[in-house]
Amino acid sequence: MLVVTRKLDEAIVIGDGIEVRVLRIGRDSIRLGVTAQPNVPVHRAEIYEQIRRANAAAAADAGTLTALVTRLRDDAPEPPEE
Amino acid sequence: MSQPAHAVVEFREGLPGFEACRQFVILSGPAVEPFTIVQGLGPDAPAFAAIDPLRVVDGYRARLEPADLARLGAADATPLVFLALVSAQPSGRATVNLRAPLVINPETLRGIQLLGAESAHAVDHPLRAA
Numbered sequence: 001m002l003v004v005t006r007k008l009d010e011a012i013v014i015g016d017g018i019e020v021r022v023l024r025i026g027r028d029s030i031r032l033g034v035t036a037q038p039n040v041p042v043h044r045a046e047i048y049e050q051i052r053r054a055n056a057a058a059a060a061d062a063g064t065l066t067a068l069v070t071r072l073r074d075d076a077p078e079p080p081e082e
Numbered sequence: 083m084s085q086p087a088h089a090v091v092e093f094r095e096g097l098p099g100f101e102a103c104r105q106f107v108i109l110s111g112p113a114v115e116p117f118t119i120v121q122g123l124g125p126d127a128p129a130f131a132a133i134d135p136l137r138v139v140d141g142y143r144a145r146l147e148p149a150d151l152a153r154l155g156a157a158d159a160t161p162l163v164f165l166a167l168v169s170a171q172p173s174g175r176a177t178v179n180l181r182a183p184l185v186i187n188p189e190t191l192r193g194i195q196l197l198g199a200e201s202a203h204a205v206d207h208p209l210r211a212a
Contacts, residue, residue: 038152041095043197051182051197052099054205058167058179059100059128062121069117069131072168072176072209 090123091186091193094153098182098195103127106193108165108186118165120184132165138178138207145198146185155190162187168209176209 004012011021018040024031034042060068088109096104103122110118116137120130135142144164156162163186166178180203186193 038149039094041149041153041194041197044199047182047197047199048098050205051179051195054169054179054182055097055099055128055130055167055195058130058169060130060170062129065119065121065129065131068168068170069114069119072117072131072170073114 089188089191091191093184093193093195095194097128097184098197100128117168120165120167131168132184133168133178133209135164135166135178135180135183135203138166138209139180139203142180142203144183144185144196144201144203146196147198150185150194150196150198153194154185154187154192156187160187160189166207169206171206177206178209179205180207181205 006012006022008022008025011019013019017035017037019033019035021033021035022030023033036042088107091106091108093104093106096102100122103124105123107121107123108118109121114131116133118132118134120132122128135144142164146162151158151160154160154162165184165186166180167184169177169179171177181201182195182197182205184193185196
């Protein structure tokens with residue numbers, strides 16, 4: 001792991017044009033500004049991990065999925081009234 | 083919709099945990115209604131059952147940032163398709179991930195999984211209220 005010390009309003013640049021800047025330093029947290037192209041997704045690590053686990057729990061192979069859907073159809077909410 | 087319908091949607095970032103799989107077939111129709119099948123293409127690709135979050139929670143809304151719209155190739159007014167992934171829990175009950183729905187732009191056939199910083203919704207909302 002690369003470890004860099006940065007002060008308020010200093011930044012690092014990652015690769016081609018991704019900038020991470022220290023915007024504010026608090027007692028328990030710091031505020032970072034990330035500048036990147038729109039096609040570069042930036043996620044909070046704990047949210048990404050939470051969704052990774054949820055996706056793993058939801059994934060099935062095609063065979064079990066058919067059985068799952070058949071079973072769940074009895075359990076599904078009614079369609080909204082028109 | 084009474085006819086089976088399918089489309090191949092590109093998720094350029096993949097889904098968390100399944101980053102290598104970028105293309106998913108979206109299948110809907112009377113055989114699976116009210117669910118939609120989200121089937122990844124390629125070896126070891128995952129498949130999911132999904133449902134329109136509005137079928138689970140009245141007035142469901144998810145917040146999209148401008149960067150999300152850019153990744154979808156969508157404008158503010160583009161009608162988008164939302165799909166929440168369904169999990170069968172070991173208890174037999176099913177839950178729905180309303181926290182991070184798939185969002186698809188049917189015009190560009192591009193999709194993302196929405197990982198916003200804040201959401202009022204749970205990753206394990208009951209499919210049906212007890």
